[in-house]
Amino acid sequence: MDxxxxxPMMPTSPLSMINQVKFEDEPDLKxxxxxxxxxxxxxxxxxxxxTYRIITKTSRGEFDSSEFEVRRRYQDFLWLKGKLEEAxxxxxxxxxxxxxxxxxxxxxFNDDFIETRRKALQKFLNRIADHPTLxxxxxxxxxxxxxxxxxxxxxxxxxxxxxxxxxxxRAVALSMRGVKSRPExxxxxxxxxxxxxxxxxxIDKISQRIYKxxxxxxxxxxxxxxxxxxWSASEEDLADTLKGVASxxxxxxxxxxxxxSGLSEALLPVVHEYVLYSEMLMGVMKRRDQIQAELDxxxxxxxxxxxxxxxxxxxxxxxxxxxxxxxxxxxADWERWKHNMQNDIxxxxxxxxxxxxxxxxxxxxxxxxxxxxxxDLHMEETSEDKPEAH
Amino acid sequence: xTENNFWLKxxxxxxxxxxxxxxxxxxxxxETYTAYLIETRSVEHTDGQxxxxxxxxxxxxxxxxxxxxxxxxxxxxxxxxxxxxxxxxxxHKLSADNMDPDFVERRRIGLENFLLRVASHPILxxxxxxxLFLTQEGNWKETVNETGFQLKADSRxxxxxxxxxxxxxxxxxxxxxxxxxxxxxxxxxxxxxxxxVADRLYGVYKVHGNYGRVFSEWSAIEKEMGDGLQSAxxxxxxxxxxxxxxxxxxxxxxxxxxxxxxxxxALRAVxxxxxxxxxxxxxxxQDLASKKQQCEExxxxxxxxxxxxxMTTKLFGQETPEQREARVKVLEEQINxxxxxxKSKNLEGREFVKNAWADIERxxxxxxxxxxxxxxxxxxxxxxxxxxxxxxxxNAKECFSK
Numbered sequence: 001m002d003x004x005x006x007x008p009m010m011p012t013s014p015l016s017m018i019n020q021v022k023f024e025d026e027p028d029l030k031x032x033x034x035x036x037x038x039x040x041x042x043x044x045x046x047x048x049x050x051t052y053r054i055i056t057k058t059s060r061g062e063f064d065s066s067e068f069e070v071r072r073r074y075q076d077f078l079w080l081k082g083k084l085e086e087a088x089x090x091x092x093x094x095x096x097x098x099x100x101x102x103x104x105x106x107x108x109f110n111d112d113f114i115e116t117r118r119k120a121l122q123k124f125l126n127r128i129a130d131h132p133t134l135x136x137x138x139x140x141x142x143x144x145x146x147x148x149x150x151x152x153x154x155x156x157x158x159x160x161x162x163x164x165x166x167x168x169x170r171a172v173a174l175s176m177r178g179v180k181s182r183p184e185x186x187x188x189x190x191x192x193x194x195x196x197x198x199x200x201x202x203i204d205k206i207s208q209r210i211y212k213x214x215x216x217x218x219x220x221x222x223x224x225x226x227x228x229x230x231w232s233a234s235e236e237d238l239a240d241t242l243k244g245v246a247s248x249x250x251x252x253x254x255x256x257x258x259x260x261s262g263l264s265e266a267l268l269p270v271v272h273e274y275v276l277y278s279e280m281l282m283g284v285m286k287r288r289d290q291i292q293a294e295l296d297x298x299x300x301x302x303x304x305x306x307x308x309x310x311x312x313x314x315x316x317x318x319x320x321x322x323x324x325x326x327x328x329x330x331x332a333d334w335e336r337w338k339h340n341m342q343n344d345i346x347x348x349x350x351x352x353x354x355x356x357x358x359x360x361x362x363x364x365x366x367x368x369x370x371x372x373x374x375x376d377l378h379m380e381e382t383s384e385d386k387p388e389a390h
Numbered sequence: 391x392t393e394n395n396f397w398l399k400x401x402x403x404x405x406x407x408x409x410x411x412x413x414x415x416x417x418x419x420x421e422t423y424t425a426y427l428i429e430t431r432s433v434e435h436t437d438g439q440x441x442x443x444x445x446x447x448x449x450x451x452x453x454x455x456x457x458x459x460x461x462x463x464x465x466x467x468x469x470x471x472x473x474x475x476x477x478x479x480x481x482h483k484l485s486a487d488n489m490d491p492d493f494v495e496r497r498r499i500g501l502e503n504f505l506l507r508v509a510s511h512p513i514l515x516x517x518x519x520x521x522l523f524l525t526q527e528g529n530w531k532e533t534v535n536e537t538g539f540q541l542k543a544d545s546r547x548x549x550x551x552x553x554x555x556x557x558x559x560x561x562x563x564x565x566x567x568x569x570x571x572x573x574x575x576x577x578x579x580x581x582x583x584x585x586x587v588a589d590r591l592y593g594v595y596k597v598h599g600n601y602g603r604v605f606s607e608w609s610a611i612e613k614e615m616g617d618g619l620q621s622a623x624x625x626x627x628x629x630x631x632x633x634x635x636x637x638x639x640x641x642x643x644x645x646x647x648x649x650x651x652x653x654x655x656a657l658r659a660v661x662x663x664x665x666x667x668x669x670x671x672x673x674x675x676q677d678l679a680s681k682k683q684q685c686e687e688x689x690x691x692x693x694x695x696x697x698x699x700x701m702t703t704k705l706f707g708q709e710t711p712e713q714r715e716a717r718v719k720v721l722e723e724q725i726n727x728x729x730x731x732x733k734s735k736n737l738e739g740r741e742f743v744k745n746a747w748a749d750i751e752r753x754x755x756x757x758x759x760x761x762x763x764x765x766x767x768x769x770x771x772x773x774x775x776x777x778x779x780x781x782x783x784x785n786a787k788e789c790f791s792k
Contacts, residue, residue, distance in 0.1 A: 192611050199608040206600045213597055217590035224583045231576040234569060237758040241765050248769070342615050346790050349622070353787035357780055364776035367769045374766050 032129045033057045034144065036122035039114050040071075049073050052118060054125070056144045068145045074099070076143065077121060079155055083139040084128070089287040090330040091134065092337045094127035095276030096120070119269060132336075133329075181296055182289060186327075189334060190285055197278035204275045211263055218256045225249035244370045255362040262355035270348040274341060281337075284330065291326045295319040400433040402440055403509055403524065405502035408494050409447070424494055425449050426501055430524050446527035450475070453501060455534055456523050460514060462539040465663040466746035467514060468753040470507035471652030473500025479578075479644065481585040481592070481637075496645060503649065513749075544666060556668045560743065563664050566750065570657040577651040581644060588637055599630025622789035629782045636775050643771065646764040650757060657753070660746055667742060671735050678728040685721045688714055 038053040051071040097120035232242035407427040425447040431440035605623030609616040
């Protein structure tokens with residue numbers, strides 16, 4: 001299964017695909033293409049919310065049609081994620097964008113926020129589509145294809161709220177146990193996750209800070225250039241040179257804007273997604289530990305309660321299978337995830353480097369051409385002053 | 391070396407060192423100040439070798455004294471300005487402290503520049519006090535004060551806000567004054583914004599340095615990606631530290647602009663001086679005209695102008711013909727004197743305008759040349775910064791792509 005692809009190719013789609021990563025191999029394996037667009041605001045007496053249009057194109061047999069169009073809101077995405085976690089507790093489920101942005105968001109629905117969320121939701125769905133196991137999940141299919149009322153009724157099925165709550169309480173108690181008996185390879189994995197989480201969070205903060213500094217730099221530059229123009233109005237001989245400088249600064253300003261937008265498209269969303277992934281990973285680790293702990297508690301029970309030995313042994317057998325499945329699933333998915341992460345991070349930073357190179361190249365060309373024009377003028381002036389030889 | 395020989399030979403002046411000193415000030419209190427070493431070398435024509443002829447220490451206040459003297463004795467000259475007394479237009483990393491070594495260094499260069507400007511000025515370079523400034527360490531202050539220049543100084547020049555209504559202003563000087571105001575305003579604005587731009591640029595570069603540390607720590611847990619991350623981190627460190635040199639160079643550019651910011655003040659001083667001369671001339675002419683009127687009235691007995699004397703004589707009786715004649719005589723004397731004075735003032739005025747305008751033309755050419763060079767050097771700095779940026783990010787990109 002192709003590791004890098006999460007953006008579908010839509011030859012007939014008018015939708016713009018941002019963050020498009022080129023396919024590296026086996027594009028023909030991809031048979032599910034999803035786009036998320038057209039955010040729309042809905043106002044009811046109780047609430048205001050946004051729905052997104054989701055278009056799915058597929059050639060898979062199990063789908064009734066080859067194209068689907070549905071509208072979903074954030075709540076629906078949350079539901080899907082919950083179902084996937086339930087069905088595959090030790091698989092690495094892709095993260096959803098945050099419910100709210102913590103820092104100083106006055107309006108929940110400003111354009112930047114909606115656009116960032118839309119892109120992240122699209123990535124979420126495509127990551128699922130690219131996952132060897134998750135892509136065939138039934139709830140995922142329902143999410144992509146069911147009309148609004150169909151989805152509501154589908155949601156009502158499944159384990160009730162109370163039983164789910166009960167599970168959570170037990171789960172917390174068990175997870176503490178599971179940590180102690182964690183096998184070596186998972187200790188390593190956990191160690192990696194902890195450090196990775198720290199580092200990716202720092203990188204997220206650093207990258208956001210760089211964006212902010214570049215924005216402020218660009219703002220100052222926008223004031224800087226015109227001053228030279230103003231000055232040229234009171235000068236005669238210097239006017240051309242001053243105008244030249246003003247024009248160079250303006251061009252560099254535009255180049256810096258471009259660099260910033262590159263950063264916000266190529267780097268920031270990728271890094272942020274992995275921040276969310278790192279939280280996700282810790283959850284996966286916990287769930288694995290819980291499953292392990294369930295087994296361990298039964299084994300312990302067997303040691304102390306000689307009665308019910310047969311029943312316990314049977315349960316232990318089942319749990320051992322469960323643990324083995326969970327561990328294997330996680331191990332495989334872990335390798336896949338790590339591989340993707342390395343590629344995504346490398347490619348995001350490579351693109352950032354390219355944006356910076358391009359920015360400096362543009363500025364260099366601007367200033368060099370200004371310099372050339374000045375020295376040409378100088379040559380002209382000096383040749384005029386040269387006394388004629390007799 | 392005698393004074394005459396001094397100027398015949400080609401000389402090199404340098405302010406080569408700065409030293410912190412402590413001493414007692416006028417109120418006998420301990421103070422710390424910086425002293426600057428001024429070295430003068432004469433260049434032998436034959437072999438181009440330079441020989442150290444004079445070397446002495448001066449502090450900033452002595453430079454100020456020299457300049458104030460030049461301002462009084464050469465009012466028609468655009469006198470080169472001194473580097474700033476206190477650091478202004480600072481961006482955050484720079485210290486505004488006068489004792490800060492970077493500030494002292496930049497001031498040293500500024501003082502050297504001042505001396506070179508004076509030495510290369512066709513008129514100022516011949517001044518004896520300037521010659522003594524470079525050659526006579528002790529007693530120089532007393533010598534300057536003995537010239538009595540402070541008494542000659544027109545206190546009205548200091549009253550910057552006072553306006554003197556001139557009836558027939560010289561249009562050229564009015565335009566020049568307007569220009570000097572504009573120049574001062576635009577350069578201040580430019581320097582202020584430049585400082586803010588420098589601040590922001592510093593921020594952008596330095597934050598990238600944080601990547602270095604984090605990448606390095608991350609590389610410890612990565613098997614495949616580790617090396618790439620580590621080296622990329624190193625390049626981010628290089629990028630972050632490159633801004634220090636870049637901004638230091640830019641500071642020199644800012645100093646070049648600052649010089650002309652202060653030159654604008656010197657320009658305005660010449661215009662001001664002319665304005666005052668014109669005002670004095672008009673006042674003298676007005677005074678003369680009124681005296682002539684009075685004289686005429688006394689002679690013919692008609693009173694065309696209201697005068698208190700006239701009124702009192704009307705009220706308290708006529709004055710005797712003798713009294714009247716005495717007054718006429720006094721007035722005639724005053725009128726004579728007044729006419730002489732007006733003549734010489736007119737002459738003075740015309741001389742001033744001629745000399746001032748010659749120096750202003752010289753100054754204009756110097757300004758155009760220097761500022762153009764400065765702007766070009768700014769472009770050169772930007773080019774160098776871009777090349778460094780391309781280099782670093784190309785290296786970083788390689789590391790990420792591995």
